[in-house]
Amino acid sequence: MALVPAGDSFTREQRLRIAEAIRKAELRSRMEITAYVGPVEGDDPRAFATQLHNTLAAPTRSLVIMVDPALRALEIVTGGWVRERLPDEQVQLTALEMQLAFSEGDLAGGLVRGIGALADRATA
DSSP, rough: OOOEOTSSSSSSHHHHHHHHHHHHHHHHHOOEEEEEEESSSSSSSSHHHHHHHHHOOOOOEEEEEEEEETTEEEEEOHHHHHHHSSHHHHHHHHOOOHHHHHHHHHHHHHHHHHHHHHHHHHHO
């Protein structure tokens, strides 16, 4: 479980809500979930998110949510074990739901709801 916030993007309360959402989602789904919110290194958000995913201890069982608010970029990368339980279509649907919350200025809420939705869809 990890949350890497960018500067002052989140209040302490928001960080705690996101961390709790990750913890609950991991318990429910048995996935390892990492949320990265910050600047993308390089010019390809997908490549950066994949690079983050590949550095995890158990990438096969892991899911990375990468958000760069400045670029308005959202990427969700799943490992093989996760993809067996959470099809790409379900990940894309969740990403759309998260983008809607982000567009309304609710970065923390979008992450919390998205993390929960991914866990729900992985266990459905």
